Amino acid sequence: MKKTTKQTLITLGMVLACYAVVEILMALGLVSSLMKGVLVPVCIYSLCAIGLNICVGYLGELSLGHAGFMCVGAFSGALCTKFLEGFIHNKAILFIIALFVGVCMAALFGFLIGIPVLRLNGDYLAIVTLAFGEIIKNIINNIYIAKDGSGYRFAFINSKTIELGEEGTWILNGPQGISKIPRISNFTIGIVLILIVLVISYNLVNSRTGRAIMSIRDNRIAAESIGINVTKYKMLAFVISAAIAGAGGVLYAHNLSTITATPTNFGYNMSIMILVFVVLGGMGSFRGSIIAAALLTLLPEMLRGLSDYRMLIYSIVLIAMMLFNWAPKSREWRDMMVEKFKEKRLKKEVD
């Protein structure tokens, strides 16, 4: 079997094994309700981290606004569900349509941002995506959509232009966001999404397109010199990266009954958080991204007993993990341990 196929299968197996363990524990009643509450967020953050990894780890461009794409996915997905709720009653179909719309909208925004920015070389993408993440929240906070007897009403900035009749309801009420979204997301859907995204991502990076993307990361000038259209492949990678974050957003929206665009859920901190998952898990390693996202989401919950010291311990653990994973000395030490282990096994076999 080829090395890359093996890597893919190991990661897929790992995700499935985790799913099985969690399901068994839940069936035995060993999972606290707090823990149950973070299972879907773990899936959401894993998705976003995989998406960002394509942009940062494989394309080599820094994006500081992936929460913005998540936000686009969440709101367009939720809006779609709200519009179609009355017509389609099958929740699975509802979710699939919302997912499609959310992913497409996030990809569209990625494309629009990419048109001017990806032609440039350097850190411009980081600056523009950072701004995008902040702007998109403010735009959403100023959109008002309502429905009453006479049909749909739409307003921007000024909500007073909409005069709702008796039976009128708000669909998107500016800063109050979208409420009463059917809660379709669950752990199983999250895992299925992760598996699909993993297969797509692994197949992408191990294809002709993936090699072109990585060659741009390693040496742009050389990539041009062998006839690669740099702008095209940068755009492709960035759009796919944004689309996957959008899928995370759709999952997020259908996990809560109300979503609002606030700095805490779609802000700068969230973008950095996703970036931390990617960097900690290792750039260019999807498996690492998932592990880091899961660990760092579960950790604060597990540390809840420490109350006030929680965030202090969290940051110390974060630094320790980063050092253990990536400091040259600790990598050397890890390699040495692996060698020793192999030698021992060899000796045993000889005996």
Add this chain to the structure above:
Amino acid sequence: MAVLEVTNLGISFGGLRAVDGFNVKIEEGQLYGLIGPNGAGKTTVFNLLTGVYKPTDGKILLCGKDITGKTTAEINREGIARTFQNIRLFKGLTVLDNVKTALMNKYKYSTLEGILRLPKYRKVEKAMNERAMELLKIFELDGQADYLASNLPYGKQRKLEIARAMATEPKLLLLDEPAAGMNPNETEELMNTIRFVRDTFNLTILLIEHDMKLVSGICEEIYVLNFGRELAKGETSEVLKNPEVITAYLGE
């Protein structure tokens, strides 16, 4: 018809005239040398030919087709491939993948076919692997196909760069100081490889080199550049005897 015909090529960076009135005509299958002291503008000529810089004036014809002002990627697809003075490999990719990346414009399948692993993906990837291994074999790199490019020794990295350029099936190959940093044995081996490649693929090669042993050993004709201008050109042995050329290199 000449593979490369350049007329009156020139570029200015602000007030500096880096290359001026560069004229050259290279016939098919020729091994042409471009020499000159440091700062003469040799690499600038390469950058002009490959579209890294847009020429201020002049015309570049490749097999009779005007390629002046096209982008680097377009010019490569037209048929010019190059190597770099300071090696530029895809360091995070394996040796095999470096070559396979360069094969991408000859062996095609769409991104979607790649993601869905359709039959075309398998077929084209297989053909790609075979072709890449063939090329690596020519440069004696097939034993290290799975190595990361950055883990290769220096001489092999230079060879891999040539192999990668060859993978794009160029009509004209530009080599920028291929023997830089090599010992005499490695240079000798490189000379043989360059000759072999030229003969088997009937390739036209233009190379920049400081190693006069290599230049006089393989180049049929050379062009001497000094301060961006032509100093001499013609048959290698005659040009190298030219007193002006010797003065430019060694001083009065």
